[in-house]
Amino acid sequence: MAKRIDVSGLTAYYGSHKAIDDISMTVEPxxxxxxxxxxxxxxxxxxxxxxxxxxxxxxxxxxxxVLLDDENLYAKxxxxxxxxxxxxxxxxxxxxxxTMSIFDNVAAGxxxxxxxxxxxxxxxxxxxxxxxxxxxxxKDRLNKPGSGLSGGQQxxxxxxxxxxxxxxVLLMDEPCSALDPISTLAIEDLIGELKERFTIVIVTxxxxxxxxxxxxxxxxxxxxxxQPGKLIEIDDTERIFANPSVQATEDYISGRFG
Amino acid sequence: MDTATTTSAPPPRxxxxxxxxxxxxxxxxxxxxxxxxxxGIFLLVIMAAIAGFLTYRAGIAISKDDANFLTxxxxxxxxxxPVFGIAVLAFGTVVSSVIAMVIAVPVAIGxxxxxxxxxxxxxxxxxxxxxxxxxxxxxxxxxxWGAIFLVPYLDGLNSWLNEYLGWTYIFEKTGEGVARNLFxxxxxxxxxxxxxxxxxxxxxxxxxxxxxxxxxxALGATRWEVxxxxxxxxxxxxxxxxxxxxxxxxxxxxxxxxxxxSPSFVISGHLLDPGxxxxxxxxxxxxxxxxxxxxxxxxxxxxxxxxxxLVVNGAARAxxxxxxxxxxxxx
Ligand SMILES: Nc1ncnc2c1ncn2[C@@H]1O[C@H](COP(=O)(O)OP(=O)(O)OP(=O)(O)O)[C@@H](O)[C@H]1O
Ligand SMILES: [Mg+2]
Numbered sequence: 001m002a003k004r005i006d007v008s009g010l011t012a013y014y015g016s017h018k019a020i021d022d023i024s025m026t027v028e029p030x031x032x033x034x035x036x037x038x039x040x041x042x043x044x045x046x047x048x049x050x051x052x053x054x055x056x057x058x059x060x061x062x063x064x065x066v067l068l069d070d071e072n073l074y075a076k077x078x079x080x081x082x083x084x085x086x087x088x089x090x091x092x093x094x095x096x097x098x099t100m101s102i103f104d105n106v107a108a109g110x111x112x113x114x115x116x117x118x119x120x121x122x123x124x125x126x127x128x129x130x131x132x133x134x135x136x137x138x139k140d141r142l143n144k145p146g147s148g149l150s151g152g153q154q155x156x157x158x159x160x161x162x163x164x165x166x167x168x169v170l171l172m173d174e175p176c177s178a179l180d181p182i183s184t185l186a187i188e189d190l191i192g193e194l195k196e197r198f199t200i201v202i203v204t205x206x207x208x209x210x211x212x213x214x215x216x217x218x219x220x221x222x223x224x225x226x227q228p229g230k231l232i233e234i235d236d237t238e239r240i241f242a243n244p245s246v247q248a249t250e251d252y253i254s255g256r257f258g
Numbered sequence: 259m260d261t262a263t264t265t266s267a268p269p270p271r272x273x274x275x276x277x278x279x280x281x282x283x284x285x286x287x288x289x290x291x292x293x294x295x296x297x298g299i300f301l302l303v304i305m306a307a308i309a310g311f312l313t314y315r316a317g318i319a320i321s322k323d324d325a326n327f328l329t330x331x332x333x334x335x336x337x338x339x340p341v342f343g344i345a346v347l348a349f350g351t352v353v354s355s356v357i358a359m360v361i362a363v364p365v366a367i368g369x370x371x372x373x374x375x376x377x378x379x380x381x382x383x384x385x386x387x388x389x390x391x392x393x394x395x396x397x398x399x400x401x402x403w404g405a406i407f408l409v410p411y412l413d414g415l416n417s418w419l420n421e422y423l424g425w426t427y428i429f430e431k432t433g434e435g436v437a438r439n440l441f442x443x444x445x446x447x448x449x450x451x452x453x454x455x456x457x458x459x460x461x462x463x464x465x466x467x468x469x470x471x472x473x474x475x476a477l478g479a480t481r482w483e484v485x486x487x488x489x490x491x492x493x494x495x496x497x498x499x500x501x502x503x504x505x506x507x508x509x510x511x512x513x514x515x516x517x518x519x520s521p522s523f524v525i526s527g528h529l530l531d532p533g534x535x536x537x538x539x540x541x542x543x544x545x546x547x548x549x550x551x552x553x554x555x556x557x558x559x560x561x562x563x564x565x566x567x568l569v570v571n572g573a574a575r576a577x578x579x580x581x582x583x584x585x586x587x588x589x
């Protein structure tokens with residue numbers, strides 16, 4: 001069930017280093033929001049605060065609020081493990097569990113949750129693999145290791161693994177940057193389908209990709225190296241690419257950055 | 259993933275470059291090649307000489323043995339006719355090593371996980387250092403400590419085991435005497451091999467790529483679930499290798515066993531009964547007073563220990579190789 005994300009006044013640190021400063025934004029359910037911006041401006045950091053993965057890094061610390069519908073993820077009594085079960089994540093480099101079969105990879109999240117009936121498992125795995133457009137390629141070798149697939153297939157396997165648990169939100173950090181153009185297109189199509197059911201946030205360095213897949217685009221920037229990253233603007237993707245309201249955004253998009 | 263770049267055709271070389279690489283090897287290369295090849299051959303020759311010598315002497319002893327060398331529970335090469343066999347030694351060696359492994363491997367994995375994944379840095383670093391130090395303690399120290407401290411202490415444990423677990427047969431105590439038995443030896447060996455297994459597995463656990471752990475974390479895994487899903491599977495072959503290192507040490511341990519065990523040439527499934535022996539302990543105990551034929555007999559027993567070690571290592575390699583496609587090496 002897709003949920004709305006409502007971030008207010010979010011600041012994140014690595015030890016004493018402030019990586020992102022005072023970010024507020026709203027992400028609507030069943031939409032795709034793209035994060036763009038120069039390297040080091042804190043896109044990954046911000047994305048990882050949305051499922052409380054940031055604090056896994058030694059020294060990682062967060063101030064501010066992230067509301068998922070009406071629940072603050074950073075409220076005192078919230079268990080980060082529970083948050084990560086409802087906010088799924090796909091990483092830049094495909095990272096299927098190397099020691100698990102394709103089937104077990106997809107089933108891993110379900111087995112953690114324990115919220116399924118035994119006889120449903122195969123069905124959910126198939127549905128997730130179909131949802132990730134991978135079923136036809138792997139249906140004959142579900143018991144083979146997931147690390148034996150191609151990079152693009154591995155990434156779709158990771159997407160299948162993430163959607164198998166029916167998360168409220170799906171976060172993707174440059175999911176196509178290690179992939180060839182055909183696998184990239186396959187995943188972009190997939191994102192278009194997945195937004196019917198999930199709230200999707202995707203980090204990308206590829207402007208065309210942001211323009212193709214997203215409904216809204218957020219531009220992040222930093223004033224100088226070592227300074228914290230800031231949200232410059234967030235708007236409808238068409239507006240950002242055609243007629244942004246901030247000059248820095250236009251410079252970045254048209255390649256006149258720096 | 260990046261095969262596209264590696265399979266693309268190499269840029270054409272300048273012709274003179276091919277000339278130099280195809281030409282005469284430089285003197286430095288030739289000298290180094292000669293030296294490394296010579297060293298390799300030298301090593302092989304020495305090893306072959308040792309193996310040949312040992313096999314020859316062992317052959318002399320076994321051919322004159324009046325009893326079955328593998329199944330006899332007696333050691334009397336000086337008798338007429340000579341009667342000796344390794345049954346007790348093989349049994350004692352295997353049993354004490356199995357006890358040591360059963361105790362040491364799980365504990366070592368636990369300590370290694372604690373150091374690598376649970377303990378805060380300021381506890382983990384000194385703890386790792388202490389374990390490193392323990393691995394360097396000479397075995398005679400462990401042996402003396404075992405004989406002076408552990409044996410009296412284990413007397414109590416032995417009575418307790420006998421009372422409550424005596425029905426399992428192995429913990430039934432049929433004779434009197436202090437705890438100078440195979441069970442104590444097993445525990446002492448476990449303590450001795452614990453540091454080395456801990457060190458190696460800890461290193462392996464620290465090598466687990468962050469992305470594998472984050473894969474589990476992002477699915478909502480607890481710390482223990484991350485360890486189960488990512489750390490242990492990744493470290494599996496490392497755990498096996500570390501255990502083999504420890505097992506090698508346990509199988510061949512001499513002084514500590516010799517100091518603690520009160521040996522006898524009886525096979526008993528009651529682990530708490532005093533007696534038994536191991537290959538290394540038997541050699542150490544008998545070598546000095548043996549005549550030349552007696553030494554040949556001891557050498558023959560040593561060869562058997564060597565074969566056992568080889569078989570165990572081969573089995574471990576086979577286990578590692580069987581799961582190779584799942585090892586993550588091709589991820
Ligand atoms: N593990 C870490 N420890 C300390 N500082 C970090 C860590 N990860 C990131 N940073 C710092 O936080 C800032 C933001 O990094 P982040 O990875 O979020 O940038 P990004 O926008 O995702 O960049 P890219 O586009 O290159 O992925 C950078 O200044 C970076 O040096
Ligand atoms: Mg990043």
